[in-house]
Amino acid sequence: MTMAIPSFTVETRTRASTxxxxxxxxxxxxxxxxxxxxxxGVIQDLFFILTMLVLAQNWNLLAGYAGLISVGQQxxxxxxxxxxxxxxxxxxxxxxxxILIAGLFSVALAIPTAFFTFRxxxxxxxIGTWVVAEVVxxxxxxxxxxxxxxxTSLPREATREMIGVNMMRDLFGMKASEAGDALTYWLALIxxxxxxGFIYGLLRSKQGLGLAAVRDNEQAARAVGxxxxxxxxxxxxxxxxxxxxAGALIYVQKARISPDAAFSVTDWTAYVIFIVVIGGxxxxxxPILGVIIFFLLxxxxxxxxxxxxxxxxxxxxAIMLFAPRGLWGLFSDRTGIQLFPVRRVLKGGPxxxxxxxxxxx
Amino acid sequence: MNWLxxxxxxxxxxxxxxxxxxxxxxxxxxxxxxxxxxxxxxxLAAFLILVLVTTLGLNPFISALVAMPLxxxxxWALQYFLLNRTLGKDILPPLLVTFGLSxxxxxxxxxxxxxDSRRVFAGSIESASVNLGPVTAGIMPLxxxxxxxxxxxxxxxxxxxxxxxxxxxxxxxxxxTAGLMGIRPQRIFAMATGLAMVVVTIxxxxxxxxxxxxxxxxxxxxxxxxxxxxxxxxGSLWGTLAGGIILGVAQTVGAAINPEWQILAGHLAFLGxxxxxxxxxFPRAVD
Amino acid sequence: MALLETRGLTAAYGDFQALFGVDITVxxxxxxxxxxxxxxxxxxxxxxISGVLANATxxxxxxxxxxxxxxxxxxxxxxxxxxxxxxxxxxSLTVEENLLIGNYGRKVVGPWTLESIxxxxxxLKERRSNPATALSGGQQQMVAIGRALMSNPEVLLCDEISxxxxxxxxxxxxxxxxxxxxxxxxxxxVEQDIAQALNVADRVYCMMEGRVxxxxxxxxxSRDDIHKAYFGTEHHELA
Numbered sequence: 113m114t115m116a117i118p119s120f121t122v123e124t125r126t127r128a129s130t131x132x133x134x135x136x137x138x139x140x141x142x143x144x145x146x147x148x149x150x151x152x153g154v155i156q157d158l159f160f161i162l163t164m165l166v167l168a169q170n171w172n173l174l175a176g177y178a179g180l181i182s183v184g185q186q187x188x189x190x191x192x193x194x195x196x197x198x199x200x201x202x203x204x205x206x207x208x209x210x211i212l213i214a215g216l217f218s219v220a221l222a223i224p225t226a227f228f229t230f231r232x233x234x235x236x237x238x239i240g241t242w243v244v245a246e247v248v249x250x251x252x253x254x255x256x257x258x259x260x261x262x263x264t265s266l267p268r269e270a271t272r273e274m275i276g277v278n279m280m281r282d283l284f285g286m287k288a289s290e291a292g293d294a295l296t297y298w299l300a301l302i303x304x305x306x307x308x309g310f311i312y313g314l315l316r317s318k319q320g321l322g323l324a325a326v327r328d329n330e331q332a333a334r335a336v337g338x339x340x341x342x343x344x345x346x347x348x349x350x351x352x353x354x355x356x357x358a359g360a361l362i363y364v365q366k367a368r369i370s371p372d373a374a375f376s377v378t379d380w381t382a383y384v385i386f387i388v389v390i391g392g393x394x395x396x397x398x399p400i401l402g403v404i405i406f407f408l409l410x411x412x413x414x415x416x417x418x419x420x421x422x423x424x425x426x427x428x429x430a431i432m433l434f435a436p437r438g439l440w441g442l443f444s445d446r447t448g449i450q451l452f453p454v455r456r457v458l459k460g461g462p463x464x465x466x467x468x469x470x471x472x473x
Numbered sequence: 474m475n476w477l478x479x480x481x482x483x484x485x486x487x488x489x490x491x492x493x494x495x496x497x498x499x500x501x502x503x504x505x506x507x508x509x510x511x512x513x514x515x516x517l518a519a520f521l522i523l524v525l526v527t528t529l530g531l532n533p534f535i536s537a538l539v540a541m542p543l544x545x546x547x548x549w550a551l552q553y554f555l556l557n558r559t560l561g562k563d564i565l566p567p568l569l570v571t572f573g574l575s576x577x578x579x580x581x582x583x584x585x586x587x588x589d590s591r592r593v594f595a596g597s598i599e600s601a602s603v604n605l606g607p608v609t610a611g612i613m614p615l616x617x618x619x620x621x622x623x624x625x626x627x628x629x630x631x632x633x634x635x636x637x638x639x640x641x642x643x644x645x646x647x648x649x650t651a652g653l654m655g656i657r658p659q660r661i662f663a664m665a666t667g668l669a670m671v672v673v674t675i676x677x678x679x680x681x682x683x684x685x686x687x688x689x690x691x692x693x694x695x696x697x698x699x700x701x702x703x704x705x706x707x708g709s710l711w712g713t714l715a716g717g718i719i720l721g722v723a724q725t726v727g728a729a730i731n732p733e734w735q736i737l738a739g740h741l742a743f744l745g746x747x748x749x750x751x752x753x754x755f756p757r758a759v760d
Numbered sequence: 761m762a763l764l765e766t767r768g769l770t771a772a773y774g775d776f777q778a779l780f781g782v783d784i785t786v787x788x789x790x791x792x793x794x795x796x797x798x799x800x801x802x803x804x805x806x807x808x809i810s811g812v813l814a815n816a817t818x819x820x821x822x823x824x825x826x827x828x829x830x831x832x833x834x835x836x837x838x839x840x841x842x843x844x845x846x847x848x849x850x851x852s853l854t855v856e857e858n859l860l861i862g863n864y865g866r867k868v869v870g871p872w873t874l875e876s877i878x879x880x881x882x883x884l885k886e887r888r889s890n891p892a893t894a895l896s897g898g899q900q901q902m903v904a905i906g907r908a909l910m911s912n913p914e915v916l917l918c919d920e921i922s923x924x925x926x927x928x929x930x931x932x933x934x935x936x937x938x939x940x941x942x943x944x945x946x947x948x949x950v951e952q953d954i955a956q957a958l959n960v961a962d963r964v965y966c967m968m969e970g971r972v973x974x975x976x977x978x979x980x981x982s983r984d985d986i987h988k989a990y991f992g993t994e995h996h997e998l999a
Contacts, residue, residue, distance in 0.1 A: 181568050183509070228744055231751040232703070234564040235507030239699040240747075243740055246696065250737040377692065382576055389569055418580035425576035432569050433558055639861050642852040649812060650848040652832035653841070655865010655911070 132451045143301055147294035148284070155297050159365060161407050162300035166358040167380065168387040168399035169307050170351040176394035177315065178347040179327050181234075184241025185355055186381050187225065187248050188218045190374035192356030193363035194252050200270050202257060207266070208275045211299070211360040218356020221248070222349050230345070242377070249375035263370025271367055296365040303361065307354055308452075312396060315454040319343065378421070386428045392438025396452040401440045478608045479729045480722055485610060487721030488618030489683070491714040492676035493698035494705075495624055496669030498713045501702070503645045503665045504560060509571040512695030513578040514670065518544050518677035519686050520582060523593050533595045537678040541671050548670030553663035560662070575691065582688035593681035617679040621717070624672055625710045631668075641665060693736075700743040706753025715755060719746070762821075763788045763946055764809070764840070764915055769819040769828070771801075771808050778804040780970045786915065791937070791947040793961035793978070795954055797990060800967040802950040803845050806919045809948075810842040811835035822915075836865045841913035845920045845950075847904040849892040856888040858903050862910030870912030871943045877906040880936050898929035905936065916940065918949040922956060934960055954986060966990060 147155055167185065174180045192214035199210035229240040253261040271277075272288045280291040314320050325333035326340045334340055359380075363369050373379070383406065391402020413420040435442050444450060497511050508514075518540060525536035555574075559566035601612040632638040640661055644651045648658040680686055680694070697720060705716030720739050727738020746754060762785035771779040779801045786792055794802050807813045809820060811832035820828035822838055830838075841862070849858050859874055878885035881902040887895060892903055901921055908916055922930040930953070937960055940947060951957035957964060958978045966974035966989040974981070974989030 175565065179565075181565060183572065228747050231747055233707075235501075235505075235568055236699065236703065238509065238568055239507070239696065240703075242692075243696055243700065243743065246693075247737065247740045247744070250740070254733065378576075382572070385569065385572060389573075393565070418583040422577050422580035422584065425573040425580065429555075429570050429573040429577070432566055432573065433555075436566060636860070636864065639853060639857050640864055642857075643850045643861050646850045646852050647848060649832075650844060650850070652812065653810060653836065653844060653848075654861050654907070655833045655836040655863075656861075657831075657833050 129451060129453050140301075140305070144298070147297060152290055152293055155293050156365075157407070159293070159297045159300050161403055162297070162304050163358050163362050164383065164387060164406070165399060165403045166300070166303050166307050167355060167384045168391075168403055169304075169311055169396070170355050170358075171381075171384045172388045172393060172396075172399050173311050173314075173347060174351050176388065176398075177323050177327060178344050179234075179330075180344055180348060181238045182241040183238045183377065183381050183385075184229075184243070184245040185351075185384065186375045186377055186379075187241065187245035188221065188352045188355035189359030189362070189380040190245070190252070190371070191221050191248055192218045192359030193369055193374045194255075194258060195356070196360035196363060197258055197264065197266065197369055200266060201264070206273075206275050207270055207364045208295075208299070211357055211364065214360035215353045215357040218352045218359075219349050221356075222352030225352075226345055226348050230341070245375055245377075249371045252374075253371040259370070261371060263368065263373070265369075266364070266367040271364065274364075293365070296361060299361055303354070303357060308396060310350070310354075312452050312454070315396075319346075320454065323347070382421075383424075386424050388438075389428045390431055390438060392440030392444075394437065395440050395444070396454075397444070397450070398438050398440040401443075402438070405439070475608065476729075479725050481605075481608050481610060482614070483722030483725035484718050485614035485618045485721070486725060487701075487714070487718030488614070488621035489676070489679055489717070490697045490701045490720050491621040491717030492617070492624060492672065492679065493694050494701035494713045494717055495621070495628060495710060496672040496676070497695075497698045498702050498707075498710060499628060499672070500666055500669045502708060503641050504662050506556065506560065506567050506662075507571070508556075508666075509568060509695065510575040510578055510691070511571075511673070511698060512693065513575045513582075513691030514544075514548075515673050515677050515680060515694050516686055516688065516691045517547075517578055517582065518670070518674045519593070519681040520586060520591070520688075522674070522677055522681055523591055526593055533593050533678060533682055536593075537674055540677075541674045544670040544674045545667040548673075549663045549667035552666035553659060556666065557659050557662055575695075579688050579691060586688060588687055588689070590685040590687045591681070592685050593678075595682040599682065613679070613683060617683070620675055620679065621714060624675060625714055628668075628672070628710055637664070697739070700739065703753055704743055704746045706756035708757030709755050712753060712755035712757075716753070719754075762786060763790075763823065764948075765821045766805070766809070767819055767821065769805070769808060769815060771804050771813055771815060773804075778970055779808070782967070782970070782972055784965050784972065784975075786946050786948055788914075789941070789944050789946060790963065791941060791949070791961050792963045792965065793957035794948065794950045794965045794967060795952065795957050795986070795990070796967035796973075797952075799969070801970040802967055803919055804970075805967070806842065806845070806917050806948075806950055809835070810840065810844075810917055833865045836911060836913075839866070839868075839911075839914035840917065841866075841908040841911045841915070842917040843901075843904045843908045843919060843921060845923070847900050849900055849903055849907075851891065851893045853892060854889050855884055855892050855895065855903055858892045859884070859906050859910055862907035863912075866911040866913075868912045872909040872912050874910075877909060880909075880939060881906060896929075897925050898933065901925065901929075901933055902936075905933070909940065913945055915946045915948065918947065920950055920952065922951065922953055930956065954983075954990075 146158060171185055174182055195214040195217040196207065196210040199205040199213050200207050205213065225244045229237050229244060232240040252258070258264050271292050274292065274295060276295050277288060277291045280286050280294060281288060286294065322333065322338040323343055325338050326343055330340050363374065387402035387406045388399050390405055391400065392398025409424065413423065431438060493515060497508065500506055500508060521540045521543065522533060522536045525531050525539055526533055531539065556567060556570065559570045598612055602609045603612065632641055640656045643654065644656055644658045644661045651658055700720050701716035702713055704719050705712030719742060723742035724735045724739040728735035764786040766782055766784050769779055769782040770777065782805060794805065796802050804813065808815050811830050811834065815828040817826045817829035822840065827835060827838065850861065853861065859877060883899055884902055884906060887899065892900065895903065905921065921933060934956060949957065949960065961978050964976065964978050964981060965972050966986060968989065974985060
């Protein structure tokens, strides 16, 4: 008797993910049409949600997948924002172009930062990143051309004459401020899609497997030839790029900057950590769920000032202790649903082919 | 400008940073835990001293003595009931839980005491000073520095000369085998954090009497403590004092050149040490 | 009456079951040896008794009290001390400090003090201020045994004390055992060296794949019986 060599196929797709792919496409079409459907206030809220989501996805990639727990990502938000301001104010660059320049400059900052902070052992890495953020903040506060410690504003003409704004005014009959909001919103939407797409692609790739191996057991991963340090460095630089872009984009919309706001630990790191922890660290779905919950909580409780942050802190601690994989983890465990499956599932092979090789075969 | 004076002030300031750092260093040495709320706990202790001074009319030094057992109890309970649950191979849970705790303490203090800057007044001793040849040193900065030395001598005696200290070191080496000796690691950890909070109270006394503080002062104290620990090298309390002194001198020299450069100069000194001596200036060689 | 007894003791590490219903008894003042190949479950048995692994409470009895679920410090407090496999000395402590920490959780007056342990192993007195890890393997094993004796135990568990040591060093260490027996303590040794085990023990249990396959008085067991129990050709039960 000849045995058929069982053929395996490796799939990461699930039925829920096929369905959700179609839902996502519909949702994206709706999202792109939003500026024509909803009010400017809603667009500004959505812009906030989308940019926080980008920051959260990046922090999640760092902490949840690469094991790099940073409390200094505000360094790249602030540096990206200041780079954009510098390019626009000092060199007259178009803000949209300046956003891309900001991403590149953030990578340039991340290279020496990684050089210093990667020398610190795990938990001390966290504080090391914070020190770097403080250094960058203090240095930029010395830069008088950009307002020093008190900060500065983007010139009105710069945002009014951004690439695309005039076209949107002519095409859709929008007011300049309206068109500016719509433009930054679309850019944020594209950034979210690109970020999620990049992370999803990375995790499903060979590099992603290496990353998972490093997270689970760095020594073992090294033994099978995964270069842990190189993987971590690449992830660190990639997140710096995206975080810098996000920072610049946020400040194109804000149009006013100061060192304390642009390098705020609370706004750009604490909130982001809570979004990821509450939603579910180590999943792509977690930050999405987290940012929605975060936005709802903020609207419900914003009037309570510091009580709101206190409660957010307690919620984060409770989730870390009792549901360390966050709310999405709880949901996914109960239902088995994954929208962005990165786990590899063996299909076919001996289990499906037993009838061929069975005792009566 | 008197450089000798600047350096002396920096050395004495280093005593304060060593006090900030000693508790962090102790806890890390025993359980490899980095408490991101360490700075906020210093500020919490400063508010506790302030409350004792204002409500009971106590002298700040007596208030600190009263606050010590309270802070020990807070530290013990915090470790035993909360932080012990986060310890393990994964460094994520303790970092995120203490980060959350930092936010909780800051905002709890904001609710209780508002964002106003506070200060603990210690009376005439604040302005007293002694002449040391060409320079003068304030009594309070001198007391800060000698308190730091006393704390480090005391902690070293405890760690290297007592039964509890042996248990600290044994648990740090191998908690499972320590259990076979009758040591309960969970209680050892709780005691270590309690002890760290006693040191934090001493640090808080000098923080509160020397300068203004407010509920958000914690994170920068954490950063100074961390820099002192890393400059000095992990595992040595005397190294931590040296690290504090280097940081303090860098800050006062930076401030002497340009007042806006004080904090920045400290950070740059830290990065310089990290660049040339990544394990710190006095890493544990023989201990 | 048995001083220490296991009844149908099972133990598992996650999905891997290491012990399948082990029954052993240790009488007061008795020395027993547990022999078996690597992976037979001997070390798991020691870790279960000493409280490093938690078990069903009724599966281990000490003076008729169920202790299976107690953690290690409670087991030590009752008088059961362990010399763990691989010695596990504390590298941050000196030789003397390693000994002193042995009675951290059980301070009872008895034959064993720092001085009487230095008398048992004189080399340790010379090297008392050295870091424990600076000693030779045999000397480290002496520290590990001395550390367990410091609590004046009623039962001394010794896990693989001859592992990795030269035969002449093993002989020196076992030379101390008659003195330990004189104090009235019960001793449980886990050994791979069958001759050494038969030599020192009153009774022997042979284990294989998580079960006791042979038990009897050392003087009654033939090499052939042990060989079969060890390598699993047949199962024996000697009266």
